[in-house]
Amino acid sequence: MTDGDVGLDSAGDPYAWLPAVVVSSVAQTSRARSLTLAVPGLRSARAGQHVDLRLTADDGYTAVRSYSLSDVRASNDAGSGGAGRVPRIEVTVERFDDGEVSPYLVDAAEPGDPIEVRGPIGGWFVWPPTEFEPDSAVHAVLPEPDGAAPPTSAPVQLIGGGSGVAPLMAMVRARGRDAPPMRLLASVRDPGSRWFVTELDEAARASSARAASGPHSAAGEGPGSFAVDWVHSREAPEGHARRAGRLTRDELGRLVLPASEHPLVYVCGANSFVAVVAGWMVELGHAPTRVRTERFGGV
Numbered sequence: 001m002t003d004g005d006v007g008l009d010s011a012g013d014p015y016a017w018l019p020a021v022v023v024s025s026v027a028q029t030s031r032a033r034s035l036t037l038a039v040p041g042l043r044s045a046r047a048g049q050h051v052d053l054r055l056t057a058d059d060g061y062t063a064v065r066s067y068s069l070s071d072v073r074a075s076n077d078a079g080s081g082g083a084g085r086v087p088r089i090e091v092t093v094e095r096f097d098d099g100e101v102s103p104y105l106v107d108a109a110e111p112g113d114p115i116e117v118r119g120p121i122g123g124w125f126v127w128p129p130t131e132f133e134p135d136s137a138v139h140a141v142l143p144e145p146d147g148a149a150p151p152t153s154a155p156v157q158l159i160g161g162g163s164g165v166a167p168l169m170a171m172v173r174a175r176g177r178d179a180p181p182m183r184l185l186a187s188v189r190d191p192g193s194r195w196f197v198t199e200l201d202e203a204a205r206a207s208s209a210r211a212a213s214g215p216h217s218a219a220g221e222g223p224g225s226f227a228v229d230w231v232h233s234r235e236a237p238e239g240h241a242r243r244a245g246r247l248t249r250d251e252l253g254r255l256v257l258p259a260s261e262h263p264l265v266y267v268c269g270a271n272s273f274v275a276v277v278a279g280w281m282v283e284l285g286h287a288p289t290r291v292r293t294e295r296f297g298g299v
């Protein structure tokens with residue numbers, strides 16, 4: 001592991017505020033929007049990391065909130081289109097009507113608007129996972145399950161509740177054709193709350209098409225494969241195989257990669273969602289060391 005992997009950069013203060021500018025935005029739903037920010041001087045970001053955003057009012061009042069990166073591919077020179085290009089990141093924000101910051105980001109922020117960025121932050125809830133040296137204390141504290149593939153080559157199970165799909169989307173987007181199989185379970189209220197739905201469904205369709213024509217396993221879970229399952233708690237789309245209703249532990253067990261495959265599991269969403277789902281995953285036999293969580297707050 002290098003210092004850069006955990007966001008520590010000897011070249012400067014890793015937590016310095018960087019001036020950034022909104023470049024573009026795209027609506028995800030009626031309540032959520034993705035914003036692309038250009039951030040000169042940003043260190044290369046990893047899928048799963050988040051940044052802090054700082055807004056400053058005319059009277060000097062400031063507000064800071066954390067947002068996961070939903071796309072990191074242009075955060076380094078290579079992804080930005082070549083050396084010298086300004087790094088770009090995407091965040092995706094859900095509006096809380098009584099919130100201080102999210103209504104501005106979802107409804108008012110426009111290209112050219114200044115925002116300050118601190119980060120990227122995080123070295124555990126990241127994919128590809130950090131490779132720790134064999135003598136790292138991490139291995140002593142978090143032993144790997146017997147018979148499991150190393151984290152870097154383990155299949156990946158992503159589980160997102162509502163806005164919690166944001167960092168998981170960065171992971172889906174960052175995976176290459178040789179990546180371990182990846183599966184996403186996205187739990188949303190209703191069809192209108194599905195973030196990235198077109199892109200995710202298209203990625204899953206393309207993966208199925210490749211599996212049908214290539215040397216994949218019967219389940220279509222070869223390198224680079226991707227599948228998505230949508231669970232709707234309040235209202236399901238017409239014709240959807242699953243009726244609306246809250247996710248249960250038994251259903252979770254049927255929808256996720258089995259514990260026997262020792263997948264690396266990433267769970268993200270509001271506090272209650274993450275607590276319940278991560279607990280169920282452990283009850284279903286997944287090793288706690290393989291279940292990584294990110295909590296967005298709320299109840």
Ligand SMILES: Cc1cc2nc3c(=O)[nH]c(=O)nc-3n(C[C@H](O)[C@H](O)[C@H](O)COP(=O)(O)OP(=O)(O)OC[C@H]3O[C@@H](n4cnc5c(N)ncnc54)[C@H](O)[C@@H]3O)c2cc1C
Binds near residue numbers: 069103270
């Ligand atoms: C590491 C991290 C990453 C995050 N990534 C994202 C992201 O990618 N996209 C995103 O939309 N948000 C994300 N959040 C949540 C975000 O930081 C803010 O909390 C959220 O945008 C609300 O800010 P606000 O100023 O509008 O609301 P506030 O003025 O702070 O609060 C308004 C009301 O909303 C409630 N509330 C705040 N956050 C939540 C929540 N997550 N769930 C339920 N109720 C909540 C508060 O309790 C309060 O009642 C993340 C949080 C963390 C800690």
